[in-house]
Amino acid sequence: MVHTGEDDLVEYGFRRVIITITAVLCAMLEIVDTTIVNVALNNMRGSLGASLTDVAWVITAYAIANVIVIPMTSWLSQQFGRRNYFAVSIIIFTVASFLCGNANNIWELVAFRFIQGLGGGALLVTAQTIITESYPVAKRGMAQAIYGMGVIVGPTLGPPLGGYIVDHFSWPYIFYINIPLGIIATLLTLSFVKSPKYGDKLKASQVDWWGIFLLTAFIGSLQYVLEHGQQDDWFNNTTIVLLSVISIFGLLLFIWRELTYKHPIVNLRVLKDTNLRVGTIMCFILGFGLYGSTFIIPIYTQSVLGWSALDAGLLLIPSSITTGIMMPFIGKMIQRGVPQAYMVAAGFLTFFFFTYWMQQVITPDSGEEHLFWPLILRGVGLGLLFVPISTLSLSTLKGKSIGEGAAFTGMMRQLGGSFGIAIITTFIARFNQEHRVNLISHLNATSFEVQKTVQELKMGFMSKGFSENEALAKAYKAIEYKVMVQSSVLSYMDIFLYLGALFLLCIPFILLIKKGKNKINPADAMH
Incomplete structure (x- = not known):
């Protein structure tokens, strides 16, 4: 990221408080949503007439989308400007939450959860960057800690909150609860968050489409194998074997592509x-x-x-x-x-x-x-x-x-x-x-x-x-x-x-x- 001056983004007083709240709120939304569903799986199964294997996809789809989008976040922020990217991610997440609550069958729900995960993965990493850059260097240990609290408390808030909503209302409400929060977060982001100035953007023809495709193949297959291995009897199942092979080749080709392409979507050289x-x-x-x-x-x-x-x-x-x-x-x-x-x-x-x-x-x-x-x-x-x-x-x-x-x-x-x-x-x-x-x-x-x-x-x-x-x-x-x-x-x-x-x-x-x-x-x- 090319900053035109590290301190342009540092905020003070009221603005900083608002930005911190917005970013932590978004990170929490994302993480709570990863675990809130676990408690509601039984109810979803009943009302959507799905098997346990099918309903597990509600979690898997979200996780796959998350892990695919996280490595690309840094790149996407540079392409579209951080504020716009963050706001669009919140909007995608919120709209997908509404669609999840309205899903009529299990596969609709899974598809909308995947879209929700694409919005959500971005919230996590971008929220971190925004909080960090809004604090002067001396106070960044605190900024870190504030963000960390959100990340650790999030997974544990999910199940009791989910349990309460499912007991007192019905499962679609675990998705609807995101809508008002998403609208508030979008408005706050557009009003308060600034974008750092980046270097030049890439043209569409320079975008690393193969990198995106290989990353998706590798991560998607790997997540499926991990989540479904036990119930499908691991390597006695042809789908699992096939996806394991895709995952290994996807990884190798992805590494080769990122090390040889001029504008890689994930810069692997950092790992030196x-x-x-x-x-x-x-x-x-x-x-x-x-x-x-x-x-x-x-x-x-x-x-x-x-x-x-x-x-x-x-x-x-x-x-x-x-x-x-x-x-x-x-x-x-x-x-x-x-x-x-x-x-x-x-x-x-x-x-x-x-x-x-x-x-x-x-x-x-x-x-x-x-x-x-x-x-x-x-x-x-x-x-x-x-x-x-x-x-x-x-x-x-x-x-x-x-x-x-x-x-x-x-x-x-x-x-x-x-x-x-x-x-x-x-x-x-x-x-x-x-x-x-x-x-x-x-x-x-x-x-x-x-x-x-x-x-x-x-x-x-x-x-x-x-x-x-x-x-x-x-x-x-x-x-x-x-x-x-x-x-x-x-x-x-x-x-x-x-x-x-x-x-x-x-x-x-x-x-x-x-x-x-x-x-x-x-x-x-x-x-």
Whole structure:
């Protein structure tokens, strides 16, 4: 980005407050919309007459569109001017939200969700740039923290808000809620946001259409494989195999194209920077941990503990608040020159303790009080990771490269989330079967313990007025249910253990990082 003077975009007083609110609002809209749908899937299935596989596309389509548009954002802002691009993105997002609420069948809904994702992906990255550039350099650590609060709190607000709307209204309202907010955000953007002056625009003939096509093929296929792999039995399914091949070739051709074309849509040369390379890997793992744990905890509380969607969502809020409270302190520490590498290492270690603690406390009847403190620890870990990883990745980049590097970190965080959710879903299913087989093999029908339990259960059911045969059948059913619950709890325990191991393994990598200019301007870090 060619600035005609870094300070043209810095705002003060009332204008800055308005711009900050607008940008955070847009980032939140985007992120809340990623997770708000999870709670409503069952209701959508019912009213649109769709299968579970079909309805999963409501999430997949949005995610694919998001990940495709994020790497292109920096380029698109330069082509159309940032303010116009941001405003048009909000309008696309808002109009698509209205169409989603009015969809008559599942495929209409999926198509509109894809369009909504194209608008939404842009909001996230552009909001970051706008906030950053509206603050003078000295205060950019704060700007970072304000934005970070939105990004971390967003995924956790989705489920309780979705749960509340679905319980009290009907599912289209989770989309309609975006309309008034979108209109306000559009008006504020057009009135207050400025565009930096860029160099020359490209002509249509210079646009990297092949790059766009290959990026879309690679990311789209990859997302599909990740989201549908488990239910379609991975590589025993021809679609999955075909798309995996497309994804690999798409990636290789895309890399070749971007390195040889004169006006690439994604500048891969930025990755020569060691810190950015290490940072993109850490962003990936951060996404894995953030979205993975946001995904697994509500599933465990709803399917094993039988909580409502609203309660499951509320459980995660203290953890997000903790992260939010930590953000400004972390921003201050970075400004004082505390090495980010140490903070990131501490964050990964904290996350390891969180997963280890969760592994200890989850049982078929854990209560809120057992899960509260481990989740607070998760909040502390995310606080230590989010801002330092972002600033560290970009600490040795300059000028235009900063925006391009930022697009990579944003994309890797989203991809990390998709990988995390796909891998966790797969392993839960696999571990579940293994544990079930193991548990059943230990249940020897002739052993005294088992017979005693069956008798006790049978007498219990008979005392409620069931006949002997019915009571016996119910006793076996109850034991089978216990086995099922026990095996899923054991699977969740395994998942937490492996997640923890992944975070421990990251710590040595962090020590590979070159010292950037430590007093980095965190602004540059966030895009």
